[in-house]
Amino acid sequence: MSSKLTTSNRAGWGFAAPGVVLIATFIIVPFFFAFGLSLTNQRLISPNPTEFVGLKNYRDMLSVAVLQLEPELNADGQVAREDDGSPVYPRVRTITRSDDFPQYRGMREWFRVQLGDTAHVVVARDVVFMKALVNTVTFVLVVAPLQGALALGLALLVNQKLRGITVFRAVYFMPVVVSIVVVSLLWRFIYSPDGGLLNNLLSGLTFGAFQPVNWLGNPDTALPAIMGMSIWQAVGFHMVIWLSGLQTISPTLYEAAEIEGASKWQTFRYITWPGLRHTAVLVLIVITMQAFALFAQIDVMTRGGPLDSTQTLVFQAVERGYGKQDISGGATISVVLFLIVLTISLVQRWLTRERA
Amino acid sequence: MSAISPDNQGLRLAVRYAVLVLIAIIFVFPLVFMVMSSLKPDQQLLADTSSLRAFLPVGDVGLNNYTAAFERAPIGLFVFNSVLVTGLTVALCLLVCSMAGFAFVYLNWRGRDVILSVILATLIVPFETIAIPLLLLVSKLPWIGWEGVTIGWLNSYRVQIIPWIADALTIFLFVQYFKGLPRELIEAARAEGATWFQIYWRVVMPLSGPVLATAAILKFLVMYNQYLWPLIVVQQEQYRPVMVGLQYFFQLNIAWGEVMAYLTMITVPVLAFYLALQRAFIASIASTGVKG
Numbered sequence: 001m002s003s004k005l006t007t008s009n010r011a012g013w014g015f016a017a018p019g020v021v022l023i024a025t026f027i028i029v030p031f032f033f034a035f036g037l038s039l040t041n042q043r044l045i046s047p048n049p050t051e052f053v054g055l056k057n058y059r060d061m062l063s064v065a066v067l068q069l070e071p072e073l074n075a076d077g078q079v080a081r082e083d084d085g086s087p088v089y090p091r092v093r094t095i096t097r098s099d100d101f102p103q104y105r106g107m108r109e110w111f112r113v114q115l116g117d118t119a120h121v122v123v124a125r126d127v128v129f130m131k132a133l134v135n136t137v138t139f140v141l142v143v144a145p146l147q148g149a150l151a152l153g154l155a156l157l158v159n160q161k162l163r164g165i166t167v168f169r170a171v172y173f174m175p176v177v178v179s180i181v182v183v184s185l186l187w188r189f190i191y192s193p194d195g196g197l198l199n200n201l202l203s204g205l206t207f208g209a210f211q212p213v214n215w216l217g218n219p220d221t222a223l224p225a226i227m228g229m230s231i232w233q234a235v236g237f238h239m240v241i242w243l244s245g246l247q248t249i250s251p252t253l254y255e256a257a258e259i260e261g262a263s264k265w266q267t268f269r270y271i272t273w274p275g276l277r278h279t280a281v282l283v284l285i286v287i288t289m290q291a292f293a294l295f296a297q298i299d300v301m302t303r304g305g306p307l308d309s310t311q312t313l314v315f316q317a318v319e320r321g322y323g324k325q326d327i328s329g330g331a332t333i334s335v336v337l338f339l340i341v342l343t344i345s346l347v348q349r350w351l352t353r354e355r356a
Numbered sequence: 357m358s359a360i361s362p363d364n365q366g367l368r369l370a371v372r373y374a375v376l377v378l379i380a381i382i383f384v385f386p387l388v389f390m391v392m393s394s395l396k397p398d399q400q401l402l403a404d405t406s407s408l409r410a411f412l413p414v415g416d417v418g419l420n421n422y423t424a425a426f427e428r429a430p431i432g433l434f435v436f437n438s439v440l441v442t443g444l445t446v447a448l449c450l451l452v453c454s455m456a457g458f459a460f461v462y463l464n465w466r467g468r469d470v471i472l473s474v475i476l477a478t479l480i481v482p483f484e485t486i487a488i489p490l491l492l493l494v495s496k497l498p499w500i501g502w503e504g505v506t507i508g509w510l511n512s513y514r515v516q517i518i519p520w521i522a523d524a525l526t527i528f529l530f531v532q533y534f535k536g537l538p539r540e541l542i543e544a545a546r547a548e549g550a551t552w553f554q555i556y557w558r559v560v561m562p563l564s565g566p567v568l569a570t571a572a573i574l575k576f577l578v579m580y581n582q583y584l585w586p587l588i589v590v591q592q593e594q595y596r597p598v599m600v601g602l603q604y605f606f607q608l609n610i611a612w613g614e615v616m617a618y619l620t621m622i623t624v625p626v627l628a629f630y631l632a633l634q635r636a637f638i639a640s641i642a643s644t645g646v647k648g
Contacts, residue, residue, distance in 0.1 A: 008463050012459045012464065014459075015456065016455070016468075016471065019453055020471055022452065023524065026518070026519035026520075027478050027523075031481055033486075033489035033490075034488070034489040042492065044492065157375070157376065158376075165376075168380055171384060172379065172380065172383050174627065175383060176641075178626070179599055179622075179623070181581070182599075182619050186386045186387075186390055187386065195406060196405065197385075197405050241642065244643075289480070292484075295584055317484070317485075321488030321491065322488070322587075322588040327488060327491070330488035334485040334486065335485075345480055
């Protein structure tokens with residue numbers, strides 16, 4: 001066997017080995033570990049041996065059902081109504097705790113939709129996970145296009161030939177080098193309900209007409225507030241990636257467009273944008289991956305609240321895997337997260353593929 | 357359209373600069389607020405947020421928050437830990453990843469292409485998705501130290517350093533860069549009987565200034581700003597880095613002035629470093645975007 005090893009083979013393995021071994025041990029092994037652990041009831045420290053539980057963790061997290069509740073009827077057969085006229089429904093608990101419906105046991109109401117007099121109640125076995133899933137996806141769907149577009153706008157802005165433009169470029173990039181933990185703390189101050197900078201600014205701009213908002217304390221504004229801050233912090237990073245894409249476009253194309261008398265929009269539409277195709281794919285994939293990893297902002301600013309309105313998948317994975325030492329639960333969330341990231345990056349690649 | 361008077365042009369230029377300045381203000385105001393607030397007593401700090409005074413060093417300005425912050429937390433220790441972990445990881449990362457890059461570009465060995473594509477595939481695995489299984493793994497790993505063989509890496513420097521040494525992005529950067537170097541240099545050195553290690557150390561590394569700077573900057577940012585990982589693997593004060601040390605400032609009554617002083621101390625050196633080398637910083641981010 002060793003006779004087959006040429007010098008180059010031995011040297012190649014020698015040079016590559018440290019890096020390959022480290023990546024295998026600390027990235028690839030844990031990655032497959034996550035799949036394995038998600039099929040067990042592993043805890044960080046436990047007196048009991050770990051057991052294989054199959055897909056139980058996934059069932060516990062992903063089970064969702066729709067209950068159709070008919071309004072309760074009065075003794076005379078009429079629909080019973082509250083004082084405000086809305087129908088009275090039986091409590092969801094009467095079903096989820098009933099022995100007649102073992103399949104719904106342990107589920108809790110997630111949200112309900114009312115169509116006519118029938119209430120369609122969506123129940124989930126793990127409502128917090130479902131909220132984390134929806135919040136994370138919402139975050140990505142809003143932040144990825146918005147941040148990508150704003151970053152492109154900034155890149156076009158700082159790509160102008162103006163004196164001192166590199167200073168502006170450097171300033172726009174500044175938040176990127178600041179830790180997201182530091183940024184989150186600063187913005188807690190900006191979003192503060194009493195005396196926060198944002199409330200003061202808005203009330204100043206409207207001459208006092210603006211009512212102060214508890215940005216991070218209100219379930220409707222907490223996630224958007226975190227989105228705004230996250231975009232502020234990271235947009236400079238993607239501005240630079242767009243910029244490097246812009247600078248690969250040949251100046252002769254722009255000269256030709258100018259000779260042809262193309263408008264600014266036409267130049268962008270037919271020269272700049274097609275030239276940025278590869279950059280666009282990269283920017284979208286990177287933003288999407290970063291957005292799915294949303295954790296520090298939540299940990300520092302809201303810890304998932306108020307009312308679980310800022311729960312995210314990574315925050316839940318850490319809270320379970322580390323906080324509650326439920327390694328298998330955390331691993332299951334990690335696997336779900338990875339599968340989503342993988343699917344999305346494959347879809348993005350496919351949507352933006354070269355059309356030969 | 358074609359005849360633009362000089363006045364008109366001047367106005368357009370002024371508008372352009374106005375837009376640029378306005379956006380610049382959006383990006384710097386929280387940082388200016390941080391530094392200014394760190395100089396003010398809490399009461400004034402809170403009162404000043406209702407006016408532009410929040411961004412000016414006015415009123416009762418002093419360094420009291422800084423001395424108070426040092427009394428509250430072992431800041432020197434946290435900074436030492438961060439510098440040690442960041443410095444060692446960056447140095448080891450440059451060594452290990454450049455060697456791997458060298459092997460992937462210049463050497464012919466069995467399994468090379470498969471291994472490179474597996475490594476590059478890990479680029480789409482966000483660290484956050486492996487953090488929990490990795491936590492379990494490092495809690496069971498053995499270590500040989502002065503006390504003999506011990507089990508578990510939690511609460512140590514090594515747990516903050518070793519898992520972060522090698523990463524796919526840095527290897528990728530080196531591979532891209534090495535592909536651009538003239539191959540004749542390596543062949544010439546080889547013909548003169550140089551060993552592979554001599555070629556790596558004496559020929560390739562001296563030519564690799566730009567990629568070493570890029571990789572060092574990117575790794576530095578990742579390591580210095582670490583939060584999730586040290587949060588879950590280090591519970592003892594002794595090994596805590598600066599970002600996790602922040603927790604000391606969040607007791608029942610938050611002393612905002614001290615928080616701002618701490619934030620300023622852990623952020624301003626990095627910002628100064630960035631501003632001094634901003635071209636290199638921006639070039640390093642840009643180079644991650646130039647895929648082959």
